[in-house]
Amino acid sequence: xxxxxxxxxxSRRARHHPLAPPAWLLSALKPTSxxxxxxxxxxxxxxxxxxxxxxFALDEPEYGALVSMGxxxxxxGDTADAYRMRILNIAVPQLFGAVGIALxxxxxxxxxxxxxxxxxxxxxSGMISSIGTVASACGLLLLLNAVVGxxxxxxxxxxxxxxxxxxxxxxxxxLTLLGWPLRxxxxxxxxVAATYRALADALEAAGGPGATFDERRQQVTQTLxxxxxxxxxxxxxxxxxxPALVRMLAQLNVVIxxxxxxxxxxxxxxxxxxxxxxxxRELATAVEEGRTCTPELNLPxxxxxxxxAVDAALRHAANIVHQPEPDPFNVDDRLGRPAxxxxxxxxxxRDMMLSGASWxxxxxxxxxxxxxxxxxxxIEVERSYWVALxxxxxxxxxxxxxxxxxxxxxxxxxxxLVIAAAVLAEVPRGWWDVPVMMVLAALIPAxxxxxxxxxxxxxxxxxxxxxxxxxxxxxxxxxPRLLDSLIGCAITLIAGYLLxxxxxxxxxxxxxxxAVDDAAxxxxxxxxPVADEEALRVARQSRLQARRRIYRDLSGVRSExxxxxxxxxxxxxxAAAWWPLVVAVERIVDATTAARxxxxxxxxxxxxxxxxxxxxxxxxxxEGVRNSTTPVHVEVEPQAAESSVLGPVHQEVAAARAIxxxxx
Numbered sequence: 001x002x003x004x005x006x007x008x009x010x011s012r013r014a015r016h017h018p019l020a021p022p023a024w025l026l027s028a029l030k031p032t033s034x035x036x037x038x039x040x041x042x043x044x045x046x047x048x049x050x051x052x053x054x055x056f057a058l059d060e061p062e063y064g065a066l067v068s069m070g071x072x073x074x075x076x077g078d079t080a081d082a083y084r085m086r087i088l089n090i091a092v093p094q095l096f097g098a099v100g101i102a103l104x105x106x107x108x109x110x111x112x113x114x115x116x117x118x119x120x121x122x123x124x125s126g127m128i129s130s131i132g133t134v135a136s137a138c139g140l141l142l143l144l145n146a147v148v149g150x151x152x153x154x155x156x157x158x159x160x161x162x163x164x165x166x167x168x169x170x171x172x173x174x175l176t177l178l179g180w181p182l183r184x185x186x187x188x189x190x191x192v193a194a195t196y197r198a199l200a201d202a203l204e205a206a207g208g209p210g211a212t213f214d215e216r217r218q219q220v221t222q223t224l225x226x227x228x229x230x231x232x233x234x235x236x237x238x239x240x241x242x243p244a245l246v247r248m249l250a251q252l253n254v255v256i257x258x259x260x261x262x263x264x265x266x267x268x269x270x271x272x273x274x275x276x277x278x279x280x281r282e283l284a285t286a287v288e289e290g291r292t293c294t295p296e297l298n299l300p301x302x303x304x305x306x307x308x309a310v311d312a313a314l315r316h317a318a319n320i321v322h323q324p325e326p327d328p329f330n331v332d333d334r335l336g337r338p339a340x341x342x343x344x345x346x347x348x349x350r351d352m353m354l355s356g357a358s359w360x361x362x363x364x365x366x367x368x369x370x371x372x373x374x375x376x377x378x379i380e381v382e383r384s385y386w387v388a389l390x391x392x393x394x395x396x397x398x399x400x401x402x403x404x405x406x407x408x409x410x411x412x413x414x415x416x417l418v419i420a421a422a423v424l425a426e427v428p429r430g431w432w433d434v435p436v437m438m439v440l441a442a443l444i445p446a447x448x449x450x451x452x453x454x455x456x457x458x459x460x461x462x463x464x465x466x467x468x469x470x471x472x473x474x475x476x477x478x479x480p481r482l483l484d485s486l487i488g489c490a491i492t493l494i495a496g497y498l499l500x501x502x503x504x505x506x507x508x509x510x511x512x513x514x515a516v517d518d519a520a521x522x523x524x525x526x527x528x529p530v531a532d533e534e535a536l537r538v539a540r541q542s543r544l545q546a547r548r549r550i551y552r553d554l555s556g557v558r559s560e561x562x563x564x565x566x567x568x569x570x571x572x573x574x575a576a577a578w579w580p581l582v583v584a585v586e587r588i589v590d591a592t593t594a595a596r597x598x599x600x601x602x603x604x605x606x607x608x609x610x611x612x613x614x615x616x617x618x619x620x621x622x623e624g625v626r627n628s629t630t631p632v633h634v635e636v637e638p639q640a641a642e643s644s645v646l647g648p649v650h651q652e653v654a655a656a657r658a659i660x661x662x663x664x
Contacts, residue, residue: 029408031450039179040078040445047071047172048441048462052469053434062155063164065469068437070168072462073097073144075444077137078176085230086176088134094169097141098162104149105158114150115373118388121146122369126362129396130355131348136396143369143392150373151385152470188245189288191227192252196284198223199258203310204277206266213266214583217590218558220259221551227252247323251287254320256544257313264306264594267648272310273300279314283321292324305601306594312601360500365395368496372488386481390488393456395496402497404566406489408453413485415453416460421478423461424468437465508564511557512581513625516656518550519588520618523649526596527611543596550589557582581625584656588618591648598645606646614646617653624657 048068055064074090103121107114122143129139145165154161202216231248258280265272279297286295295318302311352358372388390413394405419440427436440462447458464481525543530536561582564575599605644650 029411029451029453031454034449036446036449040075041442043078043172043175044075044445045438045442047075047168047175049434049438051168051171052437053431056431056434061469065466066155066161066164067168067171069148069463069466070094070097070165071172072168072441072444072459072466073141073165074169074172075441076448076459077141078172078445087173089137090169090173090176092134093137093141094166096138097145097169098166100142100145101149101154101165102158102162104146104151105154105161106149108150108153111377115370115377118143118146118150118373119366119370122392123362123366125392126365127352127358130358130361131352135348140392140396143365144389147369147385147388147392151388152467188227188230188248189290191223191230192248193284193288195220195223195227195252195255196280196287199255199262200277200280200284202262203258203265203272203280204274206262207269207271210266210587214587217262218586220262221555224252224255224259224548225552225555248287250323251317251321254313254317258310258317260547260593261306261309261313261597263590264597265310267591267594268304268306275299276310276314279318283317286321292322295319295322305598305603308601309597364496364500365392368395368491371491371495375487375491386484387488387491390485391492391496394489394492402492403568404563405452406493406497408451409456410485410489412453412456413460414482415457417464417478417482419457420461420464420481423465424478429468429472433465433469437462440465508557508560508575508578509625511553511560512578512585513622515550515553515557515585516618516622516625518546518553519585519592520615520622522546522550522589523592523611523618524615526592527599527606527608529608547589547593551586554582554586554589578659581656581659584652584659588649588652588656591652595645595649603645606644610644610646614649614653617657621653621657 048071051067051071052061052064055061055067058064073093077089077093078086079089100121103117104114107117125139125143127139128142129136149161155164198216198220202213202220205213205216231245231252275298279299285291297315297318299311299314302308368391369388372391376387390409394409395402396405423436423440427433440458443458444455444462447454460481464478522543525539525546528539530539561575561579564571565579566572567575595603595606
């Protein structure tokens with residue numbers, strides 16, 4: 001969600017017509033402007049329709065439906081760009097899905113044993129979902145397939161369904177990897193080039209309106225995070241084994257000085273010469289095309305410290321970008337070399353077991369699944385697995401606000417049922433299901449890019465068509481599915497949302513306060529005295545890592561704020577009131593980085609007492625955030641002269657203090 005859209009949500013809360021739909025709902029239903037992933041559309045159509053065709057050809061439509069059901073989970077999980085990450089995103093969750101369907105099949109028809117087994121699976125699923133993105137997909141598929149296996153009769157013997165569903169997921173993976181020999185490292189290279197282009201946009205906005213520069217700088221942070229995740233996360237243990245990754249890492253590292261220089265250029269309050277962003281875009285093209293020619297730069301003569309910083313960083317970047325073979329042992333690791341997989345796995349499991357948030361989410365999910373399964377065991381609900389499926393999809397806090405997802409799930413399911421009703425009523429079962437499935441499957445990636453309600457509307461008719469091939473209920477599926485969805489949403493809202501209230505401080509306030517504390521430490525680190533060249537190198541590396549860590553943390557805070565903005569009062573209105581402070585903290589870090597860059601290129605360094613005063617103010621600000629739930633806007637005068645290199649930092653700190661003055 002962009003800054004403009006977030007501010008639009010916040011502003012609408014203040015001027016909302018009483019008879020109009022709530023602002024959070026209108027915002028959630030507004031389709032995003034993301035482009036349609038046509039390659040994913042084609043893969044989904046083939047992956048879900050081809051197994052049905054094979055099943056009909058072999059006179060085993062149920063087997064074809066199960067393979068297509070496995071392919072559906074692979075299509076939903078295919079969200080990464082780099083091929084190595086796509087293997088993880090698709091293949092690893094399939095293993096958990098196979099375990100889930102096997103467990104569900106074994107407890108099918110066993111009444112309360114099935115209730116207990118699914119409740120335990122939900123606890124495990126919820127806890128492992130807190131580890132990370134891939135683990136979240138694994139937990140989701142583990143529980144979804146367990147619910148399906150416990151709710152629908154599966155072919156015998158028990159291992160048949162796990163085998164067929166896994167085959168469907170691996171079929172999607174095979175289709176996805178067809179382009180690997182041709183594209184190779186293209187996703188990583190494109191991510192590095194995207195970072196350069198985002199930086200060019202930020203430099204083009206430097207000196208202009210602050211909101212425009214802030215938004216483009218946030219885009220730089222996002223693209224830089226993604227590029228580092230792709231390059232570092234899949235890098236070989238020894239640099240020399242992968243020269244292509246070494247070169248991309250070097251190209252990514254040299255963009256950091258330019259990123260640091262951008263805020264200093266913005267504080268000049270004059271637009272950058274157009275030759276500079278044009279040169280950065282030329283570097284992006286060189287990265288994407290793998291050029292190794294001698295760079296030709298026609299840059300204007302620099303005069304100020306900020307201009308000299310941009311000029312020096314740009315010339316150095318041009319040399320590295322066009323360098324054919326960087327020294328594999330002289331490439332700094334800006335974020336730290338990833339630990340061995342088993343070490344990271346051990347740490348992840350330990351953190352999960354000791355995390356209160358992990359246990360809380362696991363218990364919430366287990367409670368809701370237990371209630372759903374108990375309800376359908378006590379009350380006759382036709383094809384009752386859909387209630388637990390709805391709970392599983394909705395109760396995913398890492399996917400967005402639980403409250404808004406429940407509402408959007410109900411609306412999306414209703415829309416999907418309209419499509420399913422037309423298909424089940426008008427299309428005869430048999431070979432006609434194959435072209436219909438091609439069309440419906442193609443809608444999943446296309447609609448998923450537009451929002452959760454649209455994704456639900458696309459997935460619902462596909463699941464119903466596949467379910468009909470398994471249990472032959474026909475049009476009679478429609479009404480029970482809507483009722484089941486409403487029951488599942490109600491269980492989630494009551495047992496998974498209202499009964500687990502999290503205080504504002506637990507959810508957002510403490511994280512925001514910690515980010516302000518990190519900003520204080522960053523200011524101290526940026527201007528800490530150094531004794532020699534080695535200490536200077538170490539200090540610079542430490543400062544780079546600290547700045548990247550702050551921006552990553554603030555990115556997480558932003559995501560949580562954006563989820564909170566889609567909820568009804570008081571959470572949504574409180575998030576809207578505190579939102580400006582998130583922007584203010586980012587501007588403080590930018591201003592500090594700009595001051596450090598200017599000092600590096602000739603500006604007078606600040607006095608230690610001035611640095612200490614700013615750090616104290618920021619820590620006081622963090623304490624104010626911890627002790628207040630409602631900000632009161634007051635005027636606060638900056639405490640330093642404009643001539644000081646830290647003058648802009650004082651201005652930003654004063655603005656942040658004005659926002660976060662606690663309400664007595």
